Amino acid sequence: MKLHEYQSKQLFAQQGIPIPKGRMAMTASEAKAIAEELGGRVVVKSQVLVGGRGKAGGIRLAHSSDEAENVATQILGIQIKGLPVRKVLVDEAVNILAEIYLGITNDRQGRCPVIIASAEGGVEIEEVARREPEKIVRIPVDPLLGLREYQARYLAAAIELPRDHWRAFIAIALGLYETFRRTDSTLAEINPLVLTPEGKLLALDGKIVVDDNALFRHPEIADLRDLDEEAPSEREARKYGLSYVKLEGTIGCMVNGAGLAMATMDVIKLRGGQPANFLDIGGGAGAEKVAAAFGLILADRSVRSVLLNIFGGITRCDEVARGILIALQDVKPTVPIVARLVGTNEEEGRRLLADAQMITATSLVDAAEKAVAGQEVPTR
Amino acid sequence: MSILVNKATRLLVQGITGREGLFHSQQMLEYGTRIVAGVRPGKGGEWVLEGKIPLFDTVKQAVEATGANVSVLFVPARSAADAMLEAADAGVPLIVCITEGIPVQDMMQVRRYLDQHGIRLVGPNCPGLLTPGEAKVGIIPGHIALAGDIGIVSRSGTLTYEVLYALQQRQRGVSTCVGIGGDPINGTSFTDVLAMFEDDPRTEQVILIGEIGGSDEERAAEFIHDRMTKPVVGFVAGRTAPAGKRMGHAGAIVEGGTGLAADKVQALQAARVRVADHPEAIVDLLK
Numbered sequence: 001m002k003l004h005e006y007q008s009k010q011l012f013a014q015q016g017i018p019i020p021k022g023r024m025a026m027t028a029s030e031a032k033a034i035a036e037e038l039g040g041r042v043v044v045k046s047q048v049l050v051g052g053r054g055k056a057g058g059i060r061l062a063h064s065s066d067e068a069e070n071v072a073t074q075i076l077g078i079q080i081k082g083l084p085v086r087k088v089l090v091d092e093a094v095n096i097l098a099e100i101y102l103g104i105t106n107d108r109q110g111r112c113p114v115i116i117a118s119a120e121g122g123v124e125i126e127e128v129a130r131r132e133p134e135k136i137v138r139i140p141v142d143p144l145l146g147l148r149e150y151q152a153r154y155l156a157a158a159i160e161l162p163r164d165h166w167r168a169f170i171a172i173a174l175g176l177y178e179t180f181r182r183t184d185s186t187l188a189e190i191n192p193l194v195l196t197p198e199g200k201l202l203a204l205d206g207k208i209v210v211d212d213n214a215l216f217r218h219p220e221i222a223d224l225r226d227l228d229e230e231a232p233s234e235r236e237a238r239k240y241g242l243s244y245v246k247l248e249g250t251i252g253c254m255v256n257g258a259g260l261a262m263a264t265m266d267v268i269k270l271r272g273g274q275p276a277n278f279l280d281i282g283g284g285a286g287a288e289k290v291a292a293a294f295g296l297i298l299a300d301r302s303v304r305s306v307l308l309n310i311f312g313g314i315t316r317c318d319e320v321a322r323g324i325l326i327a328l329q330d331v332k333p334t335v336p337i338v339a340r341l342v343g344t345n346e347e348e349g350r351r352l353l354a355d356a357q358m359i360t361a362t363s364l365v366d367a368a369e370k371a372v373a374g375q376e377v378p379t380r
Numbered sequence: 381m382s383i384l385v386n387k388a389t390r391l392l393v394q395g396i397t398g399r400e401g402l403f404h405s406q407q408m409l410e411y412g413t414r415i416v417a418g419v420r421p422g423k424g425g426e427w428v429l430e431g432k433i434p435l436f437d438t439v440k441q442a443v444e445a446t447g448a449n450v451s452v453l454f455v456p457a458r459s460a461a462d463a464m465l466e467a468a469d470a471g472v473p474l475i476v477c478i479t480e481g482i483p484v485q486d487m488m489q490v491r492r493y494l495d496q497h498g499i500r501l502v503g504p505n506c507p508g509l510l511t512p513g514e515a516k517v518g519i520i521p522g523h524i525a526l527a528g529d530i531g532i533v534s535r536s537g538t539l540t541y542e543v544l545y546a547l548q549q550r551q552r553g554v555s556t557c558v559g560i561g562g563d564p565i566n567g568t569s570f571t572d573v574l575a576m577f578e579d580d581p582r583t584e585q586v587i588l589i590g591e592i593g594g595s596d597e598e599r600a601a602e603f604i605h606d607r608m609t610k611p612v613v614g615f616v617a618g619r620t621a622p623a624g625k626r627m628g629h630a631g632a633i634v635e636g637g638t639g640l641a642a643d644k645v646q647a648l649q650a651a652r653v654r655v656a657d658h659p660e661a662i663v664d665l666l667k
């Protein structure tokens with residue numbers, strides 16, 4: 001779960017990381033009031049969960065509270081990468097001497113957190129990694145020991161930060177690690193961490209991505225979820241415990257198991273079709289879950305046929321088929337459904353579905369071909 | 381011979397009284413796996429599964445009383461890290477964690493701790509292990525696999541069952557099937573299992589089933605190239621998966637250009653692994 005900049009910076013501040021003065025606003029008049037409090041010269045920043053806000057005109061400087069109101073009106077009216085801007089952060093404007101990158105993420109291969117710093121802040125770190133990889137310093141952190149002071153000092157030296165600022169930098173790095181730990185993040189990033197002419201280090205922009213699997217122990221963070229920023233279909237899927245990702249194609253997929261679901265998409269592509277979604281209904285899914293999954297797939301107007309691919313292991317195929325039939329009583333499909341049931345009691349399962357006017361298939365390739373062919377028939 | 385589990389396995393089940401734990405313990409028992417104990421804090425002294433399995437409050441008590449040498453976990457995600465550490469401290473040398481949804485920071489700590497204590501973990505978020513005819517540890521359906529000489533290692537569940545079932549349809553058998561799980565931080569890698577298959581006299585060839593995310597398949601390819609004498613065939617799921625989206629498994633995500641199916645296929649092919657276009661073609665590639 002991604003957090004907004006204003007939310008991330010508040011969490012940083014709780015660990016003693018200095019951030020600019022400022023607040024979130026949902027209307028232009030709120031933005032004006034905040035700008036007045038801050039003395040007029042402010043930065044108005046769109047709060048959407050995508051990158052490239054600056055390039056899209058979503059981050060602008062204002063020299064007075066009236067200008068802040070104007071700028072906020074404009075920013076609150078735009079869309080960035082398809083997402084309408086509903087909130088802005090109004091921060092005091094800060095003079096910048098240097099921009100640093102400081103972030104912590106998980107290193108999959110090293111199986112530990114890694115803290116990353118670069119003197120080239122203010123641009124995407126992936127961009128720096130591509131252009132000047134030697135400008136990036138990475139230090140693995142022992143997950144049992146946590147980030148140690150000497151490691152933060154090593155980073156400060158490696159990015160050639162003037163010694164005067166080491167103490168402040170180390171405190172920020174330790175605070176960032178503490179934020180990473182306490183919020184169960186998979187990414188906690190300050191970019192840029194700026195050095196001001198007054199000699200202060202400030203977290204000008206921030207980003208936190210929280211591990212969805214850890215939200216159960218952070219109800220206060222789970223509450224920060226911005227439902228406006230989510231596709232309704234993905235919200236619906238979460239409600240039913242389904243794993244769903246919307247894709248660009250026209251063949252809806254319903255599969256048990258993530259690996260098999262990916263393989264099903266691959267075979268559809270291999271046979272000339274395009275999957276409309278990834279959908280894993282999980283093991284032993286009952287009729288209610290199957291019905292919810294059908295509902296999700298059929299609500300997608302681009303779906304022109306559905307491929308149901310179920311492996312019956314411990315749950316037998318005939319049981320699965322009965323669940324599908326019950327589900328179909330509620331959801332009346334308007335597009336052809338191709339069903340492939342394999343595994344325990346597969347013949348019985350296929351017979352039940354064929355009686356219900358479904359197109360049945362024995363192999364995955366056969367099912368994909370039938371789903372691709374099925375969508376040629378206009379049924380809507 | 382086989383790897384990891386066999387007739388000598390004395391299995392302990394942590395979380396045996398939950399719905400999943402009880403159901404799958406019954407299945408494992410029916411398969412012939414020797415389950416010697418269950419752990420459920422607060423229920424020590426009771427018995428489950430028609431009085432066949434004694435319950436203990438702690439893993440330590442269970443191990444001392446029964447000599448359990450493998451523990452399988454059906455513990456909820458929020459307490460799974462604790463349960464793995466408990467098994468490790470009780471000296472269980474092999475832990476198999478079925479649980480899905482464990483926080484990644486928990487897994488980093490657990491994995492580091494287990495490494496320091498020389499304890500092997502399979503999973504989490506995995507279907508477990510099956511040595512046909514000898515032992516089933518986890519949730520792999522036992523009746524869809526025959527005993528034989530093919531080793532299977534996979535990050536997936538049902539996709540692996542598909543392959544087991546296809547093999548059975550052709551009367552081909554399996555030495556051991558290992559589900560290493562779909563999480564980004566897990567206990568046992570492809571390479572670990574390949575090394576075991578290479579040394580296992582019963583295994584003659586290996587099927588590797590990978591998916592998008594991380595670079596475990598690439599490292600497996602290196603190992604196969606440098607060290608394997610036995611033939612390996614493979615499949616990688618997720619060629620059509622978009623970047624930046626998690627495809628069901630916590631670990632199935634292409635991030636910053638890493639984890640692409642095409643790169644994995646290429647790496648495996650460069651190590652002379654024959655890679656199938658789709659799962660049903662895997663069996664045709666076997667010797």
